[in-house]
Structure formats: structure tokens, C-alpha cells
Amino acid sequence: MYTQFFGFKERPFKLVPDPDYLFLGKTHEEALAHLRYAVGQGEGFVEIIGEIGTGKTMLCRTFLEGLGPDVESAYIFNPRMDALDLLKAVNDEFGISAAHDSIKALVDELNTFLIEKKAAGRSVVLVIDEAQNLSRDVLEQIRLLSNLETTKDKLLQIVLAGQPELGVMLDSYDLRQLGQRISLSCRLSPLTYAETKAYIAHRVGVAALKPMTVFSRAATGRIYKFSGGIPRLINMACDRSLVTAFARNRLKVSGGMAKSAIRELSCRSEIHKKRSIKKAPGLIAASVAMVVVLAGAFLYFNPDPGGVTQNVSSELTLASEETKAASTLSLPETAGQSPPAQEQAARDDSAQLNPGIEDDAPAVVFQDFLMEKAGLLSRRAAFERILKQWEITGGLLADVSEPMDDLAFFSMAAGRQGLTATPVNQDFHQMIRLNLPAVLTFHHPSVEAPLYLTAVRALPAAMVFSAGEEGPEVEVPYDQMVKYWSGDAVVFWKNFYHYRGTIPVDAPGDSVITLKLHLRDMGFSHIEISGTYDPATRWAVQAIQARHGIPVDGVVGPLTKIVLYNEKSSLPIPHLWDQINIPDKLPAFEMLENDVDQTLSHPALRPE
Helix, strand or coil: CCHHHHCCCCCCCCCCCCHHHCCCCHHHHHHHHHHHHHHHHCCCEEEEEECCCCCHHHHHHHHHHCCCCCEEEEEECCCCCCHHHHHHHHHHHHCCCCCCCCHHHHHHHHHHHHHHHHHCCCEEEEEECCHHHCCHHHHHHHHHHCCCECCCCECCEEEEEECHHHHHHHCCCCCHHHHCCEEEEEEECCCCHHHHHHHHHHHHHHHHCCCCCCECHHHHHHHHHHHCCCHHHHHHHHHHHHHHHHHCCCCCECHHHHHHHHHHHHHHHHHHHHHHHHCCHHHHHHHHHHHHHHHHHHHHHCCCHHHHHHHHHHHHHHHHHHHHCCCEEECCCCCCCCHHHHHHHHHHHHHCCCCCCCCCHHHHHHHHHHHHCCCCCCHHHHHHHHHHHCCCCCCCCHHHCCCCCHHHHHHHHHHHCCCEEEECCCCHHHHHHHCCCEEEEECCCCCCCCEEEEEEEECCCEEEEECCCCCCEEEEEHHHHCCCEEEEEEEEECCCCCCCCCECCCCCHHHHHHHHHHHHHCCCCCCCCCCCCCHHHHHHHHHHHHHCCCCCCCCECHHHHHHHHHCCCCCCCCCCCCCCCCCCCCCCCCCCHHHHHHHHCCHHHCCC
């Protein structure tokens, strides 16, 4: 429809896995290399895991097409079958007899074939795509195929490609024998923003037989945010965007065109949701009727026990007021106080940051807030707000959704977006001095699951948290906050100058040179530029460490890198405090001034 208009030989974003359009992201490139290594080394089982649409089928077909003439291969792409049918399909793919109705006879035929190929110096590879659809009985039969071997080599190499459910099955106790035989495991991740941009340009170039810029930067950003870097969703959004541009007689896709196309795609899921709701109108009506009947019966036998009517009315009024409120929720709010009285209460809270405050009203409100958000304050939502603070578009990647501990989750999620996650556990004082957005973990007394809030702003008497990317902001006094804080916190920062390793422990010389240039730019002009970490450099680092209240050891690790970057006002860093107005004396975060003064007393440490 639009191919001639744009000068394409064919549609560049078709959903078929065409190897001509192969684009290798970092994880795809690694997986393909691992597959080729497995064939060369005669590995038994290889596992490829990836979410829907991440390119598993494309990868498998590219791998098979790249095999040399000395490799026999079979590809099973529809494994919803029992063990007998699977063996018949395998034998049929290898071109050997599949007419038997006995598993033993089929395996014997396959074994004879494998021995003949081994004697001829040829390898045999079986690739099973969509392997998450295999039953446990069929997986067990596949394990038995791996027993076809000589005393030195496996006769058959098996590649299982599937969605994350496959990994869960292979890790289960029932299939532990098969799981233990997986010698190589590859995980496909969605594309990063840079890879998405290159992916779109690559497919356009292949279809146009020349480089072309068809998608604007704004359009690419919107497509990446919609797709999360998943190739199939990228193809859908790009194809629909090209249709929209063609309809408007435009040779370039703008951000608005991409937005319009994505809105059409997104409407499908909304329509499905509405249809699902319409399927059970009787059930909904019956539920409402039941609630009304029960409420009426309750009020009939209990006209107004304990002021129930009044309490319900108050709750409805409160809900109405909350609906009209601004997105920022200020805690605490003292009922019945006039505005001047509330301002005085806020000043009183600001004046005291110690845990000795006797007024427990803020704690009750914050506790209710945590209870209300139970199960909703996820680490995904918290990290998405971190991205918003850093003005990074694109959202969280699909491969970070699998179960893992918090630090592993945040480290992987941050790494995919060019950030670094550093834990600052049990040390809120240090976290506040690092002056960066952070994710804190909270525990409500009656909720088993942890709750995650993103610290977005610091005030003299309270921390402002965000409940998700678009959620309300909540202001919590420090002394009340620590009652529910688990002690776990992760700060997120960007390594702007690409410091490698820990200086001087294991860092290369170029990182030392970069550090010295950084220090000279900060005013330490006496430092000589070389790859040697000399005493003058160490003293300068110690001065900066002391200035920011982190351990003064002269070693440039994550915390020191953070404060070095914080010293550069020109860097686009989101801060909790106004960078130049971090309070020097807060009862909760007071630095050891004697140690600082002693460290800074050395003449060489004073910037010129």
C-alpha cells in the first residue's frame, strides 16, 4: 500500500521472521555466538529464553541458515504434541522413517541415523521453538534423547527456545534431571533505545536498498516507549505509523503521527477490556443488589450503631475531597486546624527531626497510605519514577520482570537504561547526603509483601516520596518514615565520565587521568596529569569525601564517583535537595565536623 510512496521494495516491518532483516541487539548477538559455540564444542542442551516478540524465532532461523554443510539440522516450531508425535516429527525433519507407532522403534531409527552421521564426521542439531508449550512428559522424552551418545561425544545437540515459562519448568524439581543437563543458557532482552533506533533504521534501509531517515526522533521515542524495545511491537507500531504518514501524504513520520498510530493499536486492548466487562452484566448487577440488601438489613437491625451513618458520610466526604485534591499529598494534615495553626505545626515539625516526637498522627496517616497502596507500590513502578526523574524515556524492559532479589532487579533495570544502582542500606544519613533520587523499601505491619517508594525531594523536616511514575507525591516527616522503613535503599546515578573500576585498586590508567582532569576542573590545579594515583590526588579525593560526609579513605568507588559528579553543576543530575542548599546541620544528618576540618586542614587540599 505505501511501499511505492516511500520507495520501498517491500514493507519493512512485516511480522514474519525474515533473516534478510536480521538485526542483532547485544543479547541477540551473544545468544547467536553461544549457539555457534555449542555446535562447535558438541554441547548437549542449550536453552534460549525470551519474552513474547523478542526475536527467538528469527534468531533460531538465522542460526540454522548459518550452519555449515557438515551439520544436519531439524527445526520443530509447533511442539504442541505428545511424545510419539514429537519423535515422528523429528524423524521426518531428518528425513528418516517416521512410520512407526512405537516410541522405541522411532528412537532406534534416530539412533542409527545419528551414529551414521557421527561416523561421517557430521554434527546433528535439533531446534525446538516455542518449547514452553511442551508437556512435562514430552520434556522427559527429550531428556532421554540426550542419552544417545558415544563414550566421548553427544550424538544429538538440542536447542530449546521458549518464553520464560520454559525456564521455570526446567528449574522445577520434577525436571531437575533435564535442568542439570542444560550446559548453556541464553536470555534475550528487549532492545535498548539506541538499539531500537538502529533497528528501525536498519529495516528501512534494507527495504529501501539505501539509508533513509523516515522516522523522526520524536516518533522513535514514542515507538520505543510503546514497545519497550520488543521487536514485534516495534514492527507493529512502525508499520501503522507508515500507514498514517502515507494517508497524510508525508514522507517522514512525526511524533504526532506515531502517537496517533500507537493510540489505534492501544485501543484494541481497551476494547477487549470493555467486552470482558460486558460479558457479565448480570453478575455485576447481582453483586450490587446483594450489597444494597445487606446494607439495608444491617441498618434495619442497627439503626446507627456507634455513629455508623455519620462515619460512612464522613468517609464519602473525605473520598470526594481526595478526588479533587492536587497530585501532591501532604502528610501530616491536622484535622480541625486553621491554616495559621497548620503552618505553625509544620514549623514545629521542621524544628525537630529526632524520633522523640510524641504526636503519632502522621504515623497513622502514613500507615494508612501504605495499607491503601499494598500490592501497588511495586519496584517496577518505583524504578519507572526513577527514570522520570532522570528524564529517561522508554520505561522498564520486559526482561527485568522475572523474579529476582531487589538489588539484582534494580541493577539490571538501571544498567539497561545507562544508570548504576548502588545500595545504601541501613544508612539514611548517607543516602540523604548523596542527594540523588532513591528507592526505599517499606513494610506495613499487616502486609507481607514489601512496598517501594521513590524519594524525589528532600525537605528540612520531611522526605517527599512518589507512589509510581504518575502516582501522587506524599510528604512524610523523617521520624515517622523510619518507623516503616525496612532499612533498604538504592540510589541511582550515571557514570558520565565512564570511570572504570575502583581507583586506584583495579582501575586502568585512563580512568586515573580522567579523574585528575575532573579534579583540576573542580579547582585542584596543582594536580599533575598522569596515569599515576599520587598523594596529591588522594588528598584531593579525601577532601571531597569529607565535604560530602562519606567515608574518607581516598579510594574512588561508587559513592565517591557520585559526589564527584554532584560537584559538577553543569551535569544534568536530578537532586533531592537544591544542589547548593543542602543543609549543613540537621540533627538527623549532622557530619563529624572535627574529622572534616582535620582532613581539610592540609594546604594542598584547598582548591584555588
